[in-house]
Amino acid sequence: MTLEISPAGRDALQAWLERASSLDGLADATVSAYRADVTEFIAFLTGHHAEPQGLAPLARIGVADMRAWMAHLRAREVAARSVARKLSAVKAFYRWLAAREGFEPTAVLQTRGPRFQGKLPRPLAEDAARAMIDGVEHQARDGWIGARDAAVVTLLYGCGLRMSEALGLTGADVPLGDSLRITGKGGKERVVPVLPIARRAVETYLRLCPYPPDRDGPLFLGARGGRLDGRLVRRAVEVARLQLGLPATATPHAMRHSFATHLLSAGGDLRSIQELLGHASLSTTQVYTSVDEARLMEVYAAAHPKAR
Template structure:
C-alpha cells in the first residue's frame, strides 16, 4: 500500500460513502494529502496513530502559510475525519477522531435561496417522498418556512387547531413570544392538501405535522427530506431549512419592507438581529449587478 492508495480510499469514502459535495471532497482530500506527505504515511496505521498533538503541529504549519480561521477549521475537520477513517480501517476499538478544538469562526451572513429554488425544493421533497401524504406534509412545512418566515421549530409546534389556515397565523417563537405572520394562498393550499391526505386524525390539541407512525414530526426528518431534494436539484449545502427563513427575510427586504416590520415578522428580540439582512440584500444585489452589468463582462 502507498500514500496514494490511502488518499484514493479517502476520496471514495467522501464522494460515494458520505456523498459530500465536490467542493468538500476536494478540500478534504487536499488536507489529507498534505498530512500524508508531511508524515510520509504508507499504511493506515501511520495515520491512525496520530493524536491531537500531531494534528496541532500540522495545523501550525498551515497557519504559518497564512490561512485564516475558517480555512483552519475546515482543515481540522478534514484531518480529524481522516484519522477517524484510518482508525476504522485498522479495526481499532476506539475509532473516534482525536479531540482537538478548532478556532472560533465569526458567524457568517445567511445565504438565501432564490424564489424559484425555494419552490423547486418544496416540490422536490414531495416528488422524492415514499408516500403521497408524507410528500404533501414536507412540502407544506417548507412552504410555511419560506412563505411565512417560520423557524423549523415554530412550524412543527403548530397544532391542528390552526386549521383551516386563514390569511394570517399566530405563532409562538423564542421566549414564548407570539407574533402574527402572513399566510400566502400557496401555503394555505399546501397545508390543506396535507391535512386531507394525512392518515392520522388531526385533533385540535395535537400536532399538526405528524411523523410516519403518527407522532409529532421531528426536525431531523424535515432536514433529511430537504437535503435529499437539495442534492437532486444540485443546490449547495447552504440550502437548508433555515435558509428558507433567511430567504423570506431577504426577499421581503429587497421588495421594500422596512427593518421594523421585518423584525416583527421574524420575531427578533432586537433590531440588531434583523439588520444583518441589509448586508445580505446588498450582497445579493452586488452579485446580480456583477453578473448582469455589461461592463462586468469585459
Template sequence: MSETGDIIDQWREHLAIARRRSPHTVRAYVATAARLLEYRHIKSWQQVADLSTRDLRGHLAERRAEGIGNVSAARELSALKSFVTHARDLTGAEPGAAPRIRGPRIKKGLPRPITPDEATNMVSTVAESAAEDWAGLRDSAVLLLMYGAGLRIAEALSLKASDLPLGETLVVTGKGNKQRVVPLLPVVRDAVAAYVAECPFEVSGDAPIFRGVKGGPLSQGIVQKAMARARRALGLPDTATPHALRHSFATHLLGSGADLRSLQELLGHASLGSTQIYTQVDAAKMLEAYRSAHPREDG
C-alpha cells in the same frame, strides 16, 4: 440527585418552558452552564449569583485557552450572562442584572439565501422523495412556512392543532416568548391543510400539527435531513439549509420594498441591527426574483 444536577435540571426547565427556547439553544446553554459549575466547583444558585465579571472573564479565558474561537466564545458568554442573570433573579441578588462584560467582536457575514426557483424546486423535491406521501406533504408544508412566512424551524414545528384552520394571519411565539403576527399566503395555508388532511394521526387540541412517523412531535433533525437529501439531488451548496429559506423570505421582501421596521416585526428580531444585514444584498436582484417566483396565490 446532586445539587449541581438540580441546578442543571432547573435551568433546562426554565429555558425550555418559561423562555420557550429552541431545543438547540437549550442544549447549548445547559452544556455551557454545566461546564461553569464543574470548572468553578459551584454547588448552589447563590454561588452562581455571586459570580463577578472577573470570574466570568477568567472562565472564558480558560475556554479560549482550550481553543474555542470568537464565535463560540461569544455564544458561551451569552449563555453565561443568561445563566447568572437567572440566578440573581432567583436569589434576589441584583435581580435581573446581567454581568457587565463584552464579548469578542464577530464579523457578520451576509446571509446566504437561495433563489425563488431553488426554493420551489426544494419544496417539490422534498415532497417527492419522502418515503410516504403524507410525510412529503408534511415536510413541504414546514419548508413553506419558513420560505413563505419567515418562520424559524422551531416556530413552525411548535404550531398546535389549536392554530387550525390557518387564516390570513398567524400569531407566532418566537424567541424570548415574544409574539408577533405574520401574514400567511394562500399557498402556505393550502400546503398545511393538504398535510393535515393526509396525516395518519389525530390533529386536535394542543397536539402538535407536525408529527414524526411514530406520532410524536416532528424533530428539527428530520426536516434538516430531508432538505439535505433534496439539496444534494438538486446540486445546491451546503448553505441551502432550512434557515436559508427564512433568509430568502427576508431578502425577497426587502427587495420588494418592505421597510426595515416592518421586516423586523415579521422576523421577530429583538433589534433592528439584526435586520439591517439584509440591506447589504442587491435590492434590485431581490426585487426581480421576488416578483417572478415568490409563492403567491396565482403561482
C-alpha cells in the same frame, strides 16, 4: 463543576436562572447554556483563587480576574464566538447579582470580548426556493408524506417560521386563516400573514394525511401518527438539495433566511421584517442588509434628496 461553587454562590446562580426563565421568558435551551457558562466561570475563579467562590469573593472580582479568565479560554482554544457567548452570560449574571448585593460590577461589565466575523445568512434564490418545495414534495415515496414535508417547508419560506414553530402548530390552528399567531423564542408572540400558497399546502397535506390531527395534538404527524420529528424534514430537504444540485447551505433554516431576504429585495422595511421573524432586536434582522446591500443602495439613490 457545581461542587466547586459555594452554597451561597450556587443559590444565587439558581435564583438568577429562575428569574431569567420566568420574568425574562428565556427559552429552556438558553437557560441551560447560561447555567453551564456561569458555572464554568465560577469554577474557574474557584481554582484561580484556590477557595470557594461565595457572594463576597464574587463581589470582589477585579480586572485581573477577568483577564486571567479570558487568557484561560484562549489557552483552551475556545472559539471567539463561544467566548463572546460566555462573556455575555457572565455579564448578565453580574448585572443581576450586583443589583441584588449592592456592589459595582465594573470589572466584569467593561471586559471586551473578542472580535469575530458574524456569519451571514445564506438564502436561496427565488427560483431555487420554489424548486426546493417541489423537490421535497416529489421525492417522498408516500404522497401524503411528500405533501406534509412540502407544507412544512412552505411555512418556513412563506411565513418565515422557524422549524420548531412550524412543528409546534396544532390541530387547533387549522384551517389556516389570513394570519397565524406564533409563539416563538422566549414565549414572544407575533402574528404572521399566511399566503394562499401556504394555506393550500397545508390543506393538501390534511386531505391526504391518514391520521386526522387532534385539536390539542400536533398538526404535522409522522408515518405512524406520532409527532413529526424535525430530523425527517431536514433529511427530506437534504435529499431534495442533492437532487437539485444546491449547496450544503440549502437547509430548512435557509428557507426562513430566504423569506427575509426576498422581502427586503422587494422593498420591505427592516422593522416589519423584524416583527415577521420574531427577532427581539433589530440588530439581528440587520444582517440581511449585508446580504442585499446592492438593493439598499438603489433605494438610497432613489430616495435621498441629495442623490437626485
